[in-house]
Amino acid sequence: MVTAVPWTAERVAGLAPDPASEKAGRALATPAKWSGAGASEDAVWGFCQGSGKKPYQTCVELAEPAFRCSCPSRKFPCKHALGLLLLWAAGRVDGAEPPDWVHAWLSERADRARRAENRAEAAGPKDEEAAARRAADRAARVEGGVAELKVWLTDRIGAGFARFERNGGEELRTVAARMVDAQASGLAGGLRRAAGIVGRRDWPEALLAELSQLYLLADAATRLESLPPALADTVRTRLGFSVETARVLETGERVADDWLITGAADEENDRLLTRRTWLRGLGTGRDALVLSFAPPGRPLDATLPPGHRLTAELAFYPGAAPLRALVAERGIPLAAPTAEGGSIADALAAHTQAMAADPWLERWPVLLSGVTPAEHAGGWCLSEKDGTAMPLVPYAFPWSLPALSAGRPLTVAGEWSPAGLRPLTCWHENRAVRL
Amino acid sequence: MKAWEDLVGTALLGTRRRALDPAAQPAAVRELIAGRADPAEQLLTAAAVLSTYRRAGRRPLHDVRPLPVAAADERPFVPPPARERLGRLLAASHPDLLLEWLGIVAGTGYRVPPETLPLLAEAARTKVALRGPLAAVAGSVGAWLGQRNPDWAFLAAPAEESGDVWQYGSLAQRRRWLGTKLAQDPDAAREALTTSWKTEPADIRADFLGVLAGHVRAGDEAFLEAALADRAAAVREQAADLLGRLPGTRYGRSMAERLRPLVHRRDRVLTVSLPSGDRGDGTVRLRTLVAAAPLSFWAEFGPPAEVVRMAVEGCPAAVLRDSWATATLRQRDETWAQALIGADPGGRTTPPLLGVLSPAGQAATVGHLVSRLPVESFARLVHELPRPWTKELGTALLDWIARQDDHRLVSHAAVVIARAVPPQCLRHPLATTRLTMDAGPWRRALTETLNFRREMYEELA
Numbered sequence: 001m002v003t004a005v006p007w008t009a010e011r012v013a014g015l016a017p018d019p020a021s022e023k024a025g026r027a028l029a030t031p032a033k034w035s036g037a038g039a040s041e042d043a044v045w046g047f048c049q050g051s052g053k054k055p056y057q058t059c060v061e062l063a064e065p066a067f068r069c070s071c072p073s074r075k076f077p078c079k080h081a082l083g084l085l086l087l088w089a090a091g092r093v094d095g096a097e098p099p100d101w102v103h104a105w106l107s108e109r110a111d112r113a114r115r116a117e118n119r120a121e122a123a124g125p126k127d128e129e130a131a132a133r134r135a136a137d138r139a140a141r142v143e144g145g146v147a148e149l150k151v152w153l154t155d156r157i158g159a160g161f162a163r164f165e166r167n168g169g170e171e172l173r174t175v176a177a178r179m180v181d182a183q184a185s186g187l188a189g190g191l192r193r194a195a196g197i198v199g200r201r202d203w204p205e206a207l208l209a210e211l212s213q214l215y216l217l218a219d220a221a222t223r224l225e226s227l228p229p230a231l232a233d234t235v236r237t238r239l240g241f242s243v244e245t246a247r248v249l250e251t252g253e254r255v256a257d258d259w260l261i262t263g264a265a266d267e268e269n270d271r272l273l274t275r276r277t278w279l280r281g282l283g284t285g286r287d288a289l290v291l292s293f294a295p296p297g298r299p300l301d302a303t304l305p306p307g308h309r310l311t312a313e314l315a316f317y318p319g320a321a322p323l324r325a326l327v328a329e330r331g332i333p334l335a336a337p338t339a340e341g342g343s344i345a346d347a348l349a350a351h352t353q354a355m356a357a358d359p360w361l362e363r364w365p366v367l368l369s370g371v372t373p374a375e376h377a378g379g380w381c382l383s384e385k386d387g388t389a390m391p392l393v394p395y396a397f398p399w400s401l402p403a404l405s406a407g408r409p410l411t412v413a414g415e416w417s418p419a420g421l422r423p424l425t426c427w428h429e430n431r432a433v434r435l
Numbered sequence: 436m437k438a439w440e441d442l443v444g445t446a447l448l449g450t451r452r453r454a455l456d457p458a459a460q461p462a463a464v465r466e467l468i469a470g471r472a473d474p475a476e477q478l479l480t481a482a483a484v485l486s487t488y489r490r491a492g493r494r495p496l497h498d499v500r501p502l503p504v505a506a507a508d509e510r511p512f513v514p515p516p517a518r519e520r521l522g523r524l525l526a527a528s529h530p531d532l533l534l535e536w537l538g539i540v541a542g543t544g545y546r547v548p549p550e551t552l553p554l555l556a557e558a559a560r561t562k563v564a565l566r567g568p569l570a571a572v573a574g575s576v577g578a579w580l581g582q583r584n585p586d587w588a589f590l591a592a593p594a595e596e597s598g599d600v601w602q603y604g605s606l607a608q609r610r611r612w613l614g615t616k617l618a619q620d621p622d623a624a625r626e627a628l629t630t631s632w633k634t635e636p637a638d639i640r641a642d643f644l645g646v647l648a649g650h651v652r653a654g655d656e657a658f659l660e661a662a663l664a665d666r667a668a669a670v671r672e673q674a675a676d677l678l679g680r681l682p683g684t685r686y687g688r689s690m691a692e693r694l695r696p697l698v699h700r701r702d703r704v705l706t707v708s709l710p711s712g713d714r715g716d717g718t719v720r721l722r723t724l725v726a727a728a729p730l731s732f733w734a735e736f737g738p739p740a741e742v743v744r745m746a747v748e749g750c751p752a753a754v755l756r757d758s759w760a761t762a763t764l765r766q767r768d769e770t771w772a773q774a775l776i777g778a779d780p781g782g783r784t785t786p787p788l789l790g791v792l793s794p795a796g797q798a799a800t801v802g803h804l805v806s807r808l809p810v811e812s813f814a815r816l817v818h819e820l821p822r823p824w825t826k827e828l829g830t831a832l833l834d835w836i837a838r839q840d841d842h843r844l845v846s847h848a849a850v851v852i853a854r855a856v857p858p859q860c861l862r863h864p865l866a867t868t869r870l871t872m873d874a875g876p877w878r879r880a881l882t883e884t885l886n887f888r889r890e891m892y893e894e895l896a
Contacts, residue, residue: 009519023526029519030890032883049879053872090519157475160449205443209489212482219480344495355491359483376499389496399553402583406549406576407504418490429512433550 003039003095004062008335010434011305012085014264015065017297021075021082028083031092037084038096044088045102048080058084059102061109065302068105076298138183142239145182146221149175153215161207169198185240190214213360231357233318238360243317248326252315256329257281259288260309260336262367262413263424263434268296275300278365278413278424279314279325287350287365288314288325306413306425307432308333321357337430339411341367344388351416363415366390370409373402382412382421393420400435404428438464439489442482450474455481505579510546517894518548525554530562531854535888537568539895549576556580556587566590567611601627606639610646617650624650629658637667644673651677656684679727679765690727697721700736705745707755718754725758730768739774760784767791773800780804781812789828790821798827805835814844817851829856833863836881846877853884861889 016022028048031037035055037046045059050071057070058080067077077085087093098106152175164171176191194210197203220227220235227235237243259279267274273296279288292301304310304327311331316322351364371382374389380398383389392398401423404410414423423435441459455478457465464484468477512518517540524533537555540547547555552573559565566589570577573590581591589607600612616624628643635643644662647655655677662674663686678686697708709717710724733742747755756779763771764787772791775784785804789797805813817832824832832852839845856863866885870878 009522026523026526029523030883030887032886086519090516092516153479154473154475157446157478158449158451160447160452162447162449204447205439208443208446208482209486212479212486215479216483216487348493348495351493352491355487359487359491372501374499374502376496381496381499383496383499383501385501387498387500389499391496397553399580399584400550402502403549403552403576403580406579407502418493428549433548435550 004041006039006089006091006093007085008305008307009086009089010307010432011302011333012082012089014305014434015077015085015299015302016082017075017077017299021077021079024079025082025086028079029086029090030083031087033083034087036099037087037093038098039088039093040096040098040102043098043102043106044084044093045098046084046087046093048083050080056080057101059105060085061106066109067299074297138241141182142184142221142241145179145184145187146218146239148182149179149184149187149214149218150222153211153218157211161204161211164198164207165203169195172198183240186238187214187218187240189240190217217360228320230318230320230322234320234358234360237317237319245326248315248317249328252317252326253322254313254315254328255281255284255286255288255325256311256313257283257286258309258311259314260339260367261304261306261333262339262365263306263415264304265415265422265424266300271296273298273300276363276415277301277304277306278415279304280365280367280413282309287323288316289323289365290314290325290327303327303330303333305333306434307336307427309336310334319358321354321361323354323361336432337427339367339369339413339427339432341369341411341413344368344371344382344384344390347390347416363417365413366416366421367411367413369411371412372407372409373405382423385409390416391420393417393422395422400433401426404433438481439485442478442485445478446482450478502583503579506575508546508574508576510544510574513540513543513545513547514894517545517891520891520894521547521551525551525558528558530558530565532884532888532891533558534562534565534568536891537565537572539892541568541571543895545572545895546574546576547572552577552580556584556590559589560586563607601631606642610642613643613646614649617647621650621652625655625658637665637670640665641667641669641673644670644677648673648677648680651680653681653683656681656686660684660686675723675727676765679762680767682729682766687727687729690724691729691732694724694728694732697724698736700745703745704748705736705742705755706748707750709750718751721750722754722758722761725755726761726765728762730759730762730766730771739771740777743771743774743778756782757784760788763788763791769793769796776800776804780807781816786816786819787821794825794827797825798831801828801831801835810839810842811844814842814848817848820855822855824855824857826857826859829860830863832856833860833865837863837865841875841877846875849877849881850884853881854888856885858888858892861885861892 013022016025033048034046035049038044042063043059043061047055048058049055059068060066060077060081067081069078069080071078071080073079084093172191172195176188176195179185179188179191190210190213194207194214197206197210200206217235217238221239224232224235258281260282262278262280264275264277267276273294275292277290277292279290280286281288290301290304294300310333312327313329314325315328317324347366347368354364355361368382368390371384373392374381374383376389376391378391379394380392380402381389382392401410401412404426411427412423413425414421426433426435438460441456445453445455455474457468460468460481464481467484468480471477471480513521521536524536555565555569555573556577559569570590573580577590581587581589600608604612613624613628616627628647632640640662659674659678662670663678665671665674678684681687693710697710699706707721710720711717712720730739733739736742737745743756743759756775759771760775763775769792772788773796776788779785780803789800792800804816808816813835820828833856836845836849836852863885866882866889870882
């Protein structure tokens with residue numbers, strides 16, 4: 001019986017749409033809940049006894065992965081699929097020939113994929129003229145938004161922004177809405193961030209930093225033609241112009257390497273889930289960021305489990321400090337029980353260099369070896385032997401990293417931002433631990 | 436950084452009211468903004484450069500002092516399935532199963548992945564029973580965490596063999612020290628207790644008598660008698676309880692002597708007069724006498740099974756029965772326990788009295804009770820059975836519940852039984868036989884809990 005190598009429980013947990021689903025899934029990861037469970041090379045399936053008379057029929061196709069369950073849940077994957085995968089991850093699902101209902105679903109999916117491919121081929125070249133017109137329209141609207149923002153910004157700086165505190169940043173949100181209308185989502189996002197700053201401790205200086213960066217972006221947007229092409233791409237991206245996946249795959253810089261998946265961070269903004277997955281090329285030393293988006297309750301890309309490595313070719317988005325990438329060709333993720341990082345000085349130097357190319361850079365991936373969690377006046381930090389340290393972002397329950405270290409040095413991967421370092425993964429006694 | 440502060444100050448007031456001071460800016464910035472006419476644009480440009488410079492040029496912190504290093508923990512990690520189960524236990528918050536799991540791990544010499552320790556410590560912060568087994572499982576890393584976080588100080592308790600704990604430790608540490616010492620070096624423990632006795636607050640005196648309860652011996656009579664005259668009622672009650680556990684004490688004899696003139700038997704009627712005195716009411720004084728007198732006192736009125744069934748005059752029968760039960764619990768008298776349960780199987784003293792019986796006696800008595808009591812009463816009784824249960828009792832209860840139909844009280848009892856039966860019962864047919872599709876939710880839950888617990892033991896074997 002050929003069966004797929006079970007995933008780690010961490011990797012399964014990474015699929016959960018929310019913590020409640022993960023918890024419910026764990027409760028179902030017991031053989032007593034399942035009957036007729038089996039696993040093949042392509043899929044895992046089983047019947048789960050719920051509260052009703054009829055057991056739920058659950059099946060997971062492993063490649064994508066794709067989920068199917070007869071339960072009424074709108075969560076995706078549902079707790080049954082998670083429970084089944086966790087059971088499989090624990091080595092408690094035996095290999096078996098897929099029963100008919102699983103087989104039928106798998107071939108139905110394969111057919112649909114083939115049909116979609118045929119459709120795409122049959123569709124032929126798009127109406128390029130209409131596309132060009134739409135692009136020109138959008139450019140004009142963004143241009144209008146940029147001009148409006150510049151006028152508004154200089155006017156506010158002229159009048160002084162003490163008034164922002166009085167109206168609680170409401171004015172900033174109004175301008176953000178106008179930038180949404182102008183289809184300049186990057187500018188809108190910056191203004192919403194600025195609105196969130198007002199009233200915080202030290203808000204005037206944080207607000208000035210944020211608004212001056214927006215001004216810099218708006219100013220750069222008015223002279224795109226005179227910028228070096230890579231920087232112009234960065235400015236366009238920051239303004240909110242997206243680059244089509246197909247174009248990235250066709251023309252983006254390709255880097256093939258053995259990639260270490262150093263960490264993933266999920267965030268929810270405006271009813272949209274974002275997963276940032278960071279990769280480090282083991283041969284090239286190149287850093288990459290793969291983004292995945294989903295509405296709440298739908299699955300984020302889970303094919304890049306942190307603490308694993310995979311041989312893959314990435315296609316980078318254009319830009320002055322290319323970081324964002326797509327996975328063009330991929331192998332199978334393998335557990336990476338150890339990792340080798342660099343020093344704090346090197347990480348900060350790399351960050352400086354990246355910011356010199358892209359001053360709007362918000363987060364920078366960091367992989368440090370030989371660092372120990374330590375306390376300093378402002379909270380926790382990661383310290384090297386000689387007392388050189390990077391502060392950690394303040395967070396509510398900061399104890400798992402110190403518990404793993406117990407005073408000993410670790411290898412830690414995380415995201416560096418003005419707020420500090422957010423640790424994502426750490427390597428401890430031959431295993432990767434998600435934080 | 437004066438240049439930046441100048442920018443922030445000007446931005447707050449507005450460039451129309453306050454001019455930007457170019458002299459405050461670095462030469463490079465001055466040069467960059469020279470071409471811009473509007474002061475607001477000058478300010479925004481300078482701020483963009485300086486804020487980028489500040490972010491890009493972040494320097495590391497320096498001279499951060501390292502934390503001490505925890506002693507190395509050489510124990511192997513729990514096997515992966517057990518680690519998975521710990522994740523489920525923490526997510527589902529089953530403190531009782533977590534307690535059992537930690538207890539198993541504590542006995543195996545495994546350690547848990549350190550990243551789980553903070554959540555375990557948080558659980559033990561609110562659930563005190565978890566602290567002992569957790570401290571054992573958490574080992575040196577746990578002690579290290581306990582030194583870092585005052586909320587988890589219980590993980591970093593000082594070495595308890597040192598005598599200092601008795602003088603300076605917290606109440607919990609002192610209780611643990613006393614309990615251990617009473618088992619290992621009883622004479623030294625008693626000396627420590629009597630030396631500090633007079634200076635302890637009343638609630639602590641009562642508390643320590645509670646610790647002594649598990650170790651009381653004949654030589655304690657004088658000490659306990661002295662405690663009978665304690666200022667605090669709680670201490671007096673504890674002392675009376677402990678004296679009652681000792682056979683042949685002067686106290687017991689004197690209670691029997693005071694009881695003697697009050698008790699008479701005529702045919703099948705027991706007449707018990709209430710003792711007179713100047714404090715409290717007569718029934719309270721009677722309770723004290725009966726509970727403290729040796730049960731052998733009643734032999735002259737007949738064997739226990741006969742005495743407990745006699746009609747009672749002169750005092751409320753319930754007071755007499757309760758006091759007999761108290762005496763039986765203190766003196767651990769199996770014959771009396773059987774007699775009292777037999778006379779009133781549904782009574783509220785039945786569950787504690789079952790604890791006095793031998794394992795076989797317990798199982799047999801439970802077998803009788805099943806046939807004599809209505810299902811509802813028996814199901815209620817299950818909740819109060821003293822623990823830990825023996826294998827015989829666990830099996831008898833599983834056999835009983837296997838035969839039950841769906842009933843609210845049965846399903847409540849099932850929860851208790853599933854968690855309280857000892858590990859030797861976890862292969863009962865209830866756990867190993869496949870459920871039928873129409874099995875009720877409580878039966879399903881019972882089977883699941885039994886299997887969950889069995890897997891816990893197997894994974895850590």
